[in-house]
Amino acid sequence: xxxxxxxxxxxxxxxxxxxxxxxxxxxxxxxxxxxxxxxxxxxxxxxxxxxxxxxxxxxxxxxxxxxxxxxxxxxxxxxxxxxxxxxxxxxxxxxxxxxxxxxxxxxxxxxxxxxxxxxxxxxxxxxxxxxxxxxxxxxxxxxxxxxxxxxxxxxxxxxxxxxxxxxxxxxxxxxxxxxxxxxxxxxxxxxxxxxxxxxxxxxxxxxxxxxxxxxxxxxxxxxxxxxxxxxxxxxxxxxxxxxxxxxxxxxxxxxxxxxxxxxxxxxxxxxxxxxxxxxxxxxxxxxxxxxxxxxxxxxxxxxxxxxxxxxxxxxxxxxxxxxxxxxxxxxxx
Amino acid sequence: xxxxxxxxxxxxxxxxxxxxxxxxxxxxxxxxxxxxxxxxxxxxxxxxxxxxxxxxxxxxxxxxxxxxxxxxxxxxxxxxxxxxxxxxxxxxxxxxxxxxxxxxxxxxxxxxxxxxxxxxxxxxxxxxxxxxxxxxxxxxxxxxxxxxxxxxxxxxxxxxxxxxxxxxxxxxxxxxxxxxxxxxxxxxxxxxxxxxxxxxxxxxxxxxxxxxxxxxxxxxxxxxxxxxxxxxxxxxxxxxxxxxxxxxxxxxxxxxxxxxxxxxxxxxxxxxxxxxxxxxxxxxxxxxxxxxxxxxxxxxxxxxxxxxxxxxxxxxxxxxxxxxxxxxxxxxx
Numbered sequence: 001x002x003x004x005x006x007x008x009x010x011x012x013x014x015x016x017x018x019x020x021x022x023x024x025x026x027x028x029x030x031x032x033x034x035x036x037x038x039x040x041x042x043x044x045x046x047x048x049x050x051x052x053x054x055x056x057x058x059x060x061x062x063x064x065x066x067x068x069x070x071x072x073x074x075x076x077x078x079x080x081x082x083x084x085x086x087x088x089x090x091x092x093x094x095x096x097x098x099x100x101x102x103x104x105x106x107x108x109x110x111x112x113x114x115x116x117x118x119x120x121x122x123x124x125x126x127x128x129x130x131x132x133x134x135x136x137x138x139x140x141x142x143x144x145x146x147x148x149x150x151x152x153x154x155x156x157x158x159x160x161x162x163x164x165x166x167x168x169x170x171x172x173x174x175x176x177x178x179x180x181x182x183x184x185x186x187x188x189x190x191x192x193x194x195x196x197x198x199x200x201x202x203x204x205x206x207x208x209x210x211x212x213x214x215x216x217x218x219x220x221x222x223x224x225x226x227x228x229x230x231x232x233x234x235x236x237x238x239x240x241x242x243x244x245x246x247x248x249x250x251x252x253x254x255x256x257x258x259x260x261x262x263x264x265x266x267x268x269x270x271x272x273x274x275x276x277x278x279x280x281x282x283x284x285x286x287x288x289x290x291x292x293x294x295x296x297x298x299x300x301x302x303x304x305x306x307x308x309x310x311x312x313x314x315x316x317x318x319x320x321x322x323x324x325x326x327x328x329x330x331x332x333x
Numbered sequence: 334x335x336x337x338x339x340x341x342x343x344x345x346x347x348x349x350x351x352x353x354x355x356x357x358x359x360x361x362x363x364x365x366x367x368x369x370x371x372x373x374x375x376x377x378x379x380x381x382x383x384x385x386x387x388x389x390x391x392x393x394x395x396x397x398x399x400x401x402x403x404x405x406x407x408x409x410x411x412x413x414x415x416x417x418x419x420x421x422x423x424x425x426x427x428x429x430x431x432x433x434x435x436x437x438x439x440x441x442x443x444x445x446x447x448x449x450x451x452x453x454x455x456x457x458x459x460x461x462x463x464x465x466x467x468x469x470x471x472x473x474x475x476x477x478x479x480x481x482x483x484x485x486x487x488x489x490x491x492x493x494x495x496x497x498x499x500x501x502x503x504x505x506x507x508x509x510x511x512x513x514x515x516x517x518x519x520x521x522x523x524x525x526x527x528x529x530x531x532x533x534x535x536x537x538x539x540x541x542x543x544x545x546x547x548x549x550x551x552x553x554x555x556x557x558x559x560x561x562x563x564x565x566x567x568x569x570x571x572x573x574x575x576x577x578x579x580x581x582x583x584x585x586x587x588x589x590x591x592x593x594x595x596x597x598x599x600x601x602x603x604x605x606x607x608x609x610x611x612x613x614x615x616x617x618x619x620x621x622x623x624x625x626x627x628x629x630x631x632x633x634x635x636x637x638x639x640x641x642x643x644x645x646x647x648x649x650x651x652x653x654x655x656x657x658x659x660x661x662x663x664x665x666x
Contacts, residue, residue, distance in 0.1 A: 045492045047499055100463060104456040123437040126459065127495045130433060133466055134488040141481040147474035155467040159378045162460045166380055 020078075022316035029069040029080045029087065030062065036088040040135050051116045051128040055095055058113045061331075063222065064193045065091045066324060071197025071211050074309075074317035083200050086146065089139040090193045093154050096132035097185075099125055101161065146196050153192035160185025182223040183216075190219030210308050214321065217305035221298040222328045228291055228298075229333065295329070302329045353411075355649035362402040362413045362420065363395065369421040370428075373468050384449045384461040388428055391446045394664075396555065397526045398424045399657060404530025404544050407642075407650035416533050419479065422472040423526045426487050429465035430518075432458055434494065479529050486525035493518025512553075519559075520552030527551075543641050547654065550638035554631040555661045561624055561631075562666065628662070635662045 041052035065087035072083040102115040103125050109115060117125035136154070140147050164181045167173050194215030198208045302325040312318045374385035398420035405416040435448040436458050442448060450458035469487070473480050497514045500506050527548030531541045635658040645651045 043488075043492055045495050045499075048492065048495055100459055104459060123498050124495065126433055126437060127491055127498065129463075130466070131488070131491045131495070133463070134484060134491055137470055137480065138484040138488060141484050144477040147470065147480065151467060151470040151474050155376075155464070155471060158460055158463045158467055159376060159381065162378050162381055162457065162464070165456050165460065166378075 023320075025073055025078070025080050026069055026317060026320065029073075029084055030066065032080065032084045033062070033065045033069070033088045033091065036084055036139075037091060040088065040092075040139060041131070043131075047120065047124055048128060048131045051120050051124060052132060054113065054119070055099060055110065055116060055128075058110060060091075060095075062091060063324070063328065064094055064189060067190060067193045067215060067218070067321075068197040070317045070321050070324070071194045071215075072201045074312050074315055074321060075198050075201035075203040075207055075211070077197070077201035083197060085139045086143060086150075086196050086200065087193075089136045089150065090189065090196070092132050092136045092139070093150070093157065093189060096129045096136065097157055097161065099129035099132065103129070104165065143196075143200075146199060149192050149196055149199070153188045156184040156188035157186075160188070179220075182220055182227075186223035186226075187216045187219030190222065191215040194218075207311070210311055213308040214305045214325075217301045217308070218325055218328055221301040221305070221325075224294050224298040224301070225329055225331065228294055229331075232291070298329045302326065356653075358406055358411070358413050359402055359650060359653065362406075362417055363399065365413065365417045366395070366398045366402070366421045366424065369417055369472075370424060373421065373425075373472060374464070376464075380453065380457055381461060381464045384453050384457060385428075385465060387446065387452070388432060388443065388449060388461075391443060393424075393428075395424060396551075396657070396661065397427055397523060400523060400526045400548060400551070400654075401530040403650045403654050403657070404527045404548075405534045407645050407648055407654060408531050408534035408536040408540055408544070410530070410534035416530065418472045419476060419483075419529050419533065420526075422469045422483065423522065423529070425465050425469045425472070426483070426490065426522060429462045429469065430490055430494065432462035432465065436462075437498065476529075476533075479532060482525050482529055482532070486521045489517040489521035490519075493521070515553055515556040515560075516549075519556040520549045523552030523555065524548040540644070543644055546641040547638045547658075550634045550641070551658055551661055554634040554638070554658075557627050557631040557634075558662055558664065561627055562664075565624070631662045635659065 037056050038053060041049055041056070043049055068087035068090055069080075069083060073080075077083060098110060099116050102110055103117050103122055106117075108118040115125070116128055120128070133154075136150070140150055160181050160183070163177070164185065167177055167181065191212050192215070194211040195208055198211040203211070306322050306325045309318065309321055312321075370389055371386060374382055374389070376382055401420035401423055402413075402416060406413075410416060431443060432449050435443055436450050436455055439450075441451040448458070449461055453461070466487075469483070473483055493514050493516070496510070497518065500510055500514065524545050525548070527544040528541055531544040536544070639655050639658050642651065642654055645654075
């Protein structure tokens with residue numbers, strides 16, 4: 001394991017003299033993360049390897065490991081092998097959570113492919129999710145002090161998923177609850193990715209705070225856009241079972257329709273009671289201002305995220321972090 | 334966090350002079366583990382706290398944390414606060430796995446109480462299991478180098494559960510497969526408990542190996558007896574949905590009836606095809622030699638486990654480890 005006291009200030013000239021062109025280290029990292037994720041799920045219990053690789057092969061945007069790598073390099077980290085296992089671990093936390101999420105949602109498509117539960121059944125999907133969580137733990141073991149950062153983010157993720165399931169069940173949604181849910185289930189993990197990248201680079205407390213703020217706001221923006229896409233996209237474009245969130249009364253859709261005081265007799269029940277509630281609400285939302293408003297909110301968050309990393313020295317990776325912020329809000333899948 | 338270089342040799346006289354009578358430290362530890370498990374599942378997402386405490390309140394034998402504490406003290410550890418979080422974490426790995434196991438098994442009773450999935454439903458049971466896993470991670474974060482031990486045991490546990498589910502599904506069981514399953518799903522965690530206790534006490538490599546062997550064999554014996562109890566006990570005595578393992582064609586029951594080459598057309602199919610297959614097989618096993626043979630095997634393993642810790646200096650805790658070995662094979666629940 002490489003030492004943590006890597007040089008803190010990026011020196012492009014130095015990096016060129018050591019044979020690393022701008023962006024090259026990052027690309028090496030992304031490739032290595034992909035290879036490591038494939039390698040680490042290897043086991044003689046073949047169904048776990050197959051199911052894990054099935055979901056990994058489907059791709060995904062890899063936004064979280066990208067954020068780890070970019071934060072690390074932007075803050076002066078040069079030992080890419082040192083940061084790759086952490087970046088892979090964070091993507092596997094996300095991957096494990098979607099595998100379990102698909103069980104609860106009865107999702108049949110994920111990233112354009114059949115979900116694990118639709119191929120291997122619920123039992124093996126549950127165990128594959130557990131397996132991926134244990135692999136996170138294995139990958140992170142060497143990092144010592146950073147484990148608490150990822151542990152806390154993973155706890156928040158499970159809490160956020162639980163708050164969401166509770167809100168759906170009780171039909172209680174409000175802007176406040178929606179914000180709490182997405183803060184925990186999505187933004188906390190993004191935040192920890194940026195923080196872990198920064199800490200591994202030996203960043204200062206101020207720099208770590210800046211990256212934490214960046215990651216958290218990107219995470220919020222990402223989830224808001226995800227909820228909008230779930231609403232407006234069809235299954236073919238989105239690559240996962242679209243409308244699930246709406247059908248189950250969770251996510252932005254309900255947030256946008258429910259009054260702050262909505263309860264079991266409020267918006268939630270409209271969704272399940274009418275003949276084709278999805279269609280009705282979808283049309284209502286698509287015609288109203290809710291979606292443009294939410295999209296605007298996501299853009300503001302992304303812009304604030306960019307502002308918070310203003311203190312970073314200019315670099316290829318800083319530019320990429322800025323681009324990532326725009327990509328998160330401008331994407332169509 | 335206390336230093337790892339605690340004195341290695343137990344000195345009863347010294348411990349008495351510091352105010353700790355034999356057994357007192359262990360009892361303090363057991364109590365502290367219980368309190369810590371209750372405390373660590375506290376969260377404002379109340380359903381997670383309630384469901385977690387529901388399963389914790391049901392008790393259980395706490396064999397795994399007992400093993401951690403006894404190993405630690407028997408090898409000279411004196412700082413009980415140092416070892417308690419690890420002992421609690423290991424019990425929570427087990428607890429998380431039974432919560433998820435009850436989802437897959439449709440178990441309605443666990444430790445004499447309704448299972449989490451039967452009260453809160455599958456979604457919240459799945460999330461509660463995930464939550465408990467994340468709490469393991471949180472509790473273990475400060476231990477640094479020991480995380481890989483528990484990570485590997487947790488991976489083995491999930492692999493063992495998966496092998497079992499695969500064997501059930503394919504109707505393929507043999508002594509070899511049964512041994513592989515129980516080695517991973519049960520014995521690996523027992524082993525890691527004993528090893529972690531020993532390592533935290535600053536034990537020598539030889540002592541760690543001895544405890545590893547002890548833990549692994551106790552784990553095998555424990556699972557064999559568990560499978561026998563599942564077969565012979567009724568739900569009232571056992572405190573969990575009895576016969577589940579048999580009904581689903583897993584565990585010792587099928588191991589005992591299936592020929593080494595049994596496949597989908599073999600013993601497994603007998604279980605699901607006949608009118609009351611459980612009764613038929615149960616009677617067959619109870620009348621045959623399979624159960625006495627398996628019980629004898631468990632006794633041999635427990636005896637070997639005791640032999641492997643022969644090198645430990647005499648102490649209250651060594652005696653307790655010996656007693657634990659007997660308890661594991663002589664228990665009726």
